[in-house]
Amino acid sequence: MGWLERWRRARAEAPGAPEGEGAAPPPAGEGAEPRGLSGWVEARAEKVVKKAYEIHAEDLEERARRVVSSVYEKTADDLEERAVRAMRRALEAEAGRIKEAIEHGVAVKRREVRWSLLVLIVSSLVYLALHWLTTRPDGP
Amino acid sequence: MIEPYVYVRGVTMVLGAWWTVTGLRRTLQVARAWRDRLRFLGFEDRWWLHQVTRVVLRATVLDPLNLALLCLLLALWSLPLDAVAP
Numbered sequence: 001m002g003w004l005e006r007w008r009r010a011r012a013e014a015p016g017a018p019e020g021e022g023a024a025p026p027p028a029g030e031g032a033e034p035r036g037l038s039g040w041v042e043a044r045a046e047k048v049v050k051k052a053y054e055i056h057a058e059d060l061e062e063r064a065r066r067v068v069s070s071v072y073e074k075t076a077d078d079l080e081e082r083a084v085r086a087m088r089r090a091l092e093a094e095a096g097r098i099k100e101a102i103e104h105g106v107a108v109k110r111r112e113v114r115w116s117l118l119v120l121i122v123s124s125l126v127y128l129a130l131h132w133l134t135t136r137p138d139g140p
Numbered sequence: 141m142i143e144p145y146v147y148v149r150g151v152t153m154v155l156g157a158w159w160t161v162t163g164l165r166r167t168l169q170v171a172r173a174w175r176d177r178l179r180f181l182g183f184e185d186r187w188w189l190h191q192v193t194r195v196v197l198r199a200t201v202l203d204p205l206n207l208a209l210l211c212l213l214l215a216l217w218s219l220p221l222d223a224v225a226p
Binding site: 102105106109110112113114116117118120121123124125127128130131134 | 143144145148149152156159195198199200203205206209210212213216217219
């Protein structure tokens with residue numbers, strides 16, 4: 001196959017290729033059919049990216065792990081802090097309610113004691129008055 | 141022959157004492173029931189007794205008005221009858 005024939009084939013497979021380039025470089029694949037300039041560029045780019053990924057994969061993974069771990073730790077601390085705060089607020093509210101209930105009970109008992117004492121005092125005064133009326137010495 | 145006023149005063153005092161005793165008994169029963177319900181909180185028995193005593197005192201003699209009424213009642217009950225009608 002002459003150079004002219006090869007150029008024609010390459011031009012037929014890659015119509016966008018510039019004309020004055022001559023024959024396109026063979027693809028980097030192992031013994032694959034040449035696919036023109038764009039195919040070669042694509043294969044080359046894929047290879048380069050693959051190689052770059054393989055070189056930096058561990059580093060990238062490590063960095064990603066570190067970032068995720070850091071974010072998780074920050075989020076976990078924040079969540080823990082929020083949970084503790086919410087629980088403390090709930091406990092304080094419950095303690096306040098219990099205290100109010102006890103104070104209310106004491107106030108009710110105090111009122112009951114007050115009314116009982118008042119009743120006893122009034123009845124004692126009434127009995128005292130009756131005693132005085134029944135046993136008073138007769139007036140002139 | 142017992143005088144009517146002495147009789148009435150005696151009955152009143154006995155009733156007052158009886159109500160006081162039953163009130164204290166009921167208070168202790170309620171406190172014991174609450175102590176059993178809240179046993180998981182781990183309060184000591186002495187602490188419960190202290191709280192009950194505080195509540196009882198706050199409802200009676202630690203309230204100024206109740207203390208005044210109590211003193212007045214005791215003064216009335218301890219009044220000699222001869223002073224009222226010799």
